[in-house]
Amino acid sequence: MRQSATAKAMQRSKKAPLIIRIIRQWDVQAMVVPAILFVFVFSYIPMYGVVMAFQDYSLFKGVTGSPWVGFKHFEMFFHAPEFWGIMRNTLVISFLKLVIGFPAPIVLALMLNEIGSRMFKRGIQTISYLPHFLSWVIVSGFIVSMLSTDNGSLNMLLEKLGVIDEPINFMSEPKYFWSILVTTNVWKEIGFSSIVYLAAIAGINPQLYEAASMDGASRLRQMFSITLPSITPVIVVFSILAIGNLLNAGFEDILLLAGNPVLRDVSDVLDTYVYRVGIQNNRYSYATAAGLFKAVISIALLAFANYAARRSGNSLW
Amino acid sequence: MYLTRGDRTFIGLNYAVLLLLGFVAFYPFWNAAVISFNLGSDTSLGGITFWPRVFTWQNYDVVFRDERLIDGFVISVFRTAIGTFLSIIATAIFAYGMTKRELIGRKFYMIMSIFTMYFGGGLIPTYLLIRELQLMNTFWVMVVPGVISVWNMIIFRTFFKGMPTELEESAQIDGASNWGVLMRIILPLSGPVIATLSLFTAVYHWNDWFAPSIYISNVDLLPIQTKLQQILNSNIMLDQMANMDSAAQGRLNKMRAVTTKSLSMATMMVATVPILCVYPFVQKYFVKGVLIGSLKE
Numbered sequence: 001m002r003q004s005a006t007a008k009a010m011q012r013s014k015k016a017p018l019i020i021r022i023i024r025q026w027d028v029q030a031m032v033v034p035a036i037l038f039v040f041v042f043s044y045i046p047m048y049g050v051v052m053a054f055q056d057y058s059l060f061k062g063v064t065g066s067p068w069v070g071f072k073h074f075e076m077f078f079h080a081p082e083f084w085g086i087m088r089n090t091l092v093i094s095f096l097k098l099v100i101g102f103p104a105p106i107v108l109a110l111m112l113n114e115i116g117s118r119m120f121k122r123g124i125q126t127i128s129y130l131p132h133f134l135s136w137v138i139v140s141g142f143i144v145s146m147l148s149t150d151n152g153s154l155n156m157l158l159e160k161l162g163v164i165d166e167p168i169n170f171m172s173e174p175k176y177f178w179s180i181l182v183t184t185n186v187w188k189e190i191g192f193s194s195i196v197y198l199a200a201i202a203g204i205n206p207q208l209y210e211a212a213s214m215d216g217a218s219r220l221r222q223m224f225s226i227t228l229p230s231i232t233p234v235i236v237v238f239s240i241l242a243i244g245n246l247l248n249a250g251f252e253d254i255l256l257l258a259g260n261p262v263l264r265d266v267s268d269v270l271d272t273y274v275y276r277v278g279i280q281n282n283r284y285s286y287a288t289a290a291g292l293f294k295a296v297i298s299i300a301l302l303a304f305a306n307y308a309a310r311r312s313g314n315s316l317w
Numbered sequence: 318m319y320l321t322r323g324d325r326t327f328i329g330l331n332y333a334v335l336l337l338l339g340f341v342a343f344y345p346f347w348n349a350a351v352i353s354f355n356l357g358s359d360t361s362l363g364g365i366t367f368w369p370r371v372f373t374w375q376n377y378d379v380v381f382r383d384e385r386l387i388d389g390f391v392i393s394v395f396r397t398a399i400g401t402f403l404s405i406i407a408t409a410i411f412a413y414g415m416t417k418r419e420l421i422g423r424k425f426y427m428i429m430s431i432f433t434m435y436f437g438g439g440l441i442p443t444y445l446l447i448r449e450l451q452l453m454n455t456f457w458v459m460v461v462p463g464v465i466s467v468w469n470m471i472i473f474r475t476f477f478k479g480m481p482t483e484l485e486e487s488a489q490i491d492g493a494s495n496w497g498v499l500m501r502i503i504l505p506l507s508g509p510v511i512a513t514l515s516l517f518t519a520v521y522h523w524n525d526w527f528a529p530s531i532y533i534s535n536v537d538l539l540p541i542q543t544k545l546q547q548i549l550n551s552n553i554m555l556d557q558m559a560n561m562d563s564a565a566q567g568r569l570n571k572m573r574a575v576t577t578k579s580l581s582m583a584t585m586m587v588a589t590v591p592i593l594c595v596y597p598f599v600q601k602y603f604v605k606g607v608l609i610g611s612l613k614e
Contacts, residue, residue: 022421027495029421031414035407036426038465039433046438046446059445108338114331124339126600131342133592135524137546141585142345144549145352150578151363153348187342195604219324252527259550271440278441279531291439302435 053289066285073289082268090269093249096182098242104190106235109197110223128191140256143184147171171257174266181250181257181267196238200231240309244302247294251275270294346589353377353586357579376583386584389541392456394591396540397522400460404518405511407464412473413499430467447532458532459525459540469514476510477503513602516595523592541588548584552577 022029048063053073055066077083108128115121131139146153147170155167170176208226217225249269258267268276270290278287320328347367352360356371364370380386414420415427437443443462452458480503488498504511526542533539539547 018421025419025421028414028417028419031410031417031495031499032420032423032426035411035414035465035470036429038407039430039467042443042446042462042465043433043437044429046442047436049438049442049445052442052445111331111335114328115335116328120332120335124335126597127339127342129600129603130346130596133520133524133596134589135526135542137524137526137542137549138585138589141545141549141581142349145349145578145582146345148578151360151365153344153366156363156366187345191342199604218321218327220327255527256546274440279444284441284445288439288441291441295436295439299436 050288050292050295052285053292055285057285057288059284069285073286074293076286077290077293082273085265086268086270086273089266090247090249093178093181093254093269094246096178097185097249098246100182101186101189102239102242104186105193106197106231108190109194109201109231110227112194112198113201113227114219114223125191128194130191131188132192134188136252136256139184139188140253143180143257144171147180172260172262174263177258177263177266181253184257185250185253196234197231200234201227204230237309240305243305243308244298246301247298349582350586352579353582355579357576360579361576376579377587379580380583380587385536386541386544386587388537389539389544390587392538393523393540393542393588396456396459397519400463400522401515401519403460404464404466404469405515408466408469408514409473409504409507409511410499411465412470413477413503415470415474416477417495430470434467444531452532454533454535454538456538459522459529462528463518463521466518469518472514473507473510476507480506509602512599516599516603519595520592541584545581545584545588549581552581 016024052063052066054068054070055063056069056072057063057066112121112124115124147155149155149167149169152167152170154170155164158164159167168176170180204227208230209222212222212226247270249271251269251271254267254269254272255275258264258272271294274287274291274294277283277290348365351367351369352365353376354372354374355365355369356373357376359365359371415423417423420426438446447453447458447462452461484502484506485498488502493501524542526540526546529539529543530546533543536544
C-alpha cells in the first residue's frame, strides 16, 4: 500500500467538486501543468498549424485569416515534375539504410560476443561507439576529406593499388551518392546500435553453450543455433519499429553530404524537399502539404507496424 | 576449453575482421587530426595518412585567433550548459509529478504527451510558431523549445517508479512535502539516470547545427557547429571553383602555409574535443541509458 495519509486525503476529497480537488493537490499539479502547457505550445500549436496546408497562407494574415483552398497544394505537389523522383529517392534511400544498416549492428554484436579478450573487446566497442557522438557536420567533414580529389585518403589508396589513374570526384558524381550516404550512416551508428543486441546476448544462459560444446558443436554452430535464436525477439521488435520509419530517409546527413546541386536528382527526399521549398523559398503552404503527406503515410505505417507487433506477441506500447 | 581447427580459423578471422573494422572506424578521425597538425602547404603535396610530416601548431594558432570561432565556441558552451541544466531539471519535476497516483488527469496528461512522440506539426508550422513567439535571432531559441523532452520524461518516470516506496513514505511521515521528497530524496538518489540523460541532452545541444541555421541570422549568436558547417560549405565551393578554373585556386593554396583544408580540420578538432573529453568517463552510463530507453515502459 502506498502512503496512507495521502490516500485518506484522497478519499475525503472524492466528494468535493473537481476544481476543489485539483486545487487541494496544487503541489503535485504544479509539477505537471507547466510542462503540459509547454508541450501544448511547442507541439500542439504546430499540429494545429498544419491546417495551413489547406490554405494560401500569408505571413500577415496568419492561420486564422488566410483563405482556404482545399487540396490545391496537394494536387500541385503530386503533379510537380520532381514528385516521382523525390518518392523514389525517399524509398530507395530508406530501403538501402534498412537492408544494410539494420543487420550490420547485429553482425557486429555477434562478432564481438565471440571475442575472448576483454581488453580487445572493450577497445573495439569504445572506438565503434564514438562516431555516434559526433555531429553530422563533423562526420560529413571527415567524409568529404576522405573522398576529396585533393589528396583524399581513399583516392590515394586506390591510386596506390593501381585501381584508378585519376582521382575520382566522389562527391559530385550522382552514381556514388547512395553508397556514400548509406556507408556513412552505417559507419556512424553501427557500434552504438549494437549495444542493445550485446545486452540481449549477455542475458543468454551460459549453460546452453556448455551443453552445446559437450555435444561437439563448433563455435560457429553455437552462434547460429544458440546466440541468434536467443536474440530473435529483440530483432523482431526492432525490425517492426523500422517499418514505421520507412519514410525517414534522413535529413541532416543528406543536407550535408549532398551540398553539390549536381546530386539533387538522387539526393532530394521528402524532408529535404520540405526544407528547401518551405524555409529557403518561403512557400509555406505548399511545403506543409508535402510534409503532411509524409506524416500521414508514416502514421499509417506505424499503425501497421504496431498491428504486426501485436500479432507477433511483442507489442510496442 | 577444447578448440577444433575450424574454431581456431573462425576466431582468427573474427579478430582480423574486427581489427579492420576498428581501423576503419577510427581512421577518418585520426587522419583529420593528423592533417590539423600538419603544415597546410605540405598537406597539399599529398600523402598525409597516419602521421604529420611537417608538424606545426600554426593551424590551431589561426583558429584560436579567429574571434568568430571563439565566440561560436563560447555560445556552444553556454547553450549546452544552460540547455542541459534547464531541460533535466524541468523534465525530472514533470516526471516525478507523473508518478503520483493521486494526480488528477494523469492519464490525460500521459496520452497528450505520448501523442507528440508519433505526430508533430513538422518543420514549417514549427518555424512559423518560433517566429510568432519572437524567438527568432535570440539565444533562447536554442534552449527553450527543447526544455521538456517527453522521451526523457518517460525514462525518468520509469526510473522513479522503480525506487522503493518506503523512502518516500518515511520522508512523508517526517513531514516532508512532495517537493521536499523530490528535491531531498528522489533526485539525490537518481545519479545514474541524471548522468545518462544529461549526457544525451548535452550531446544533442553541442551537436545541433540545424536549428540555429534556420532560426538565427545574426552571426555573433551562431554556435560553433553551425559556423563550422558554413565554413566547410564555402570550402567545398572553393574546391569546385578551383577544379573549374584550371586549378588556379589550388596552386594558390599550395603556396600558402595555412590552407582552407588544414584550417577546417583544425576547427573540426576544436569542435570535437569537448565530446572526446567527457566520452570516456560516461561510457558506462550511456550503455545503461540505451537499455532503459529501449525498454521504455
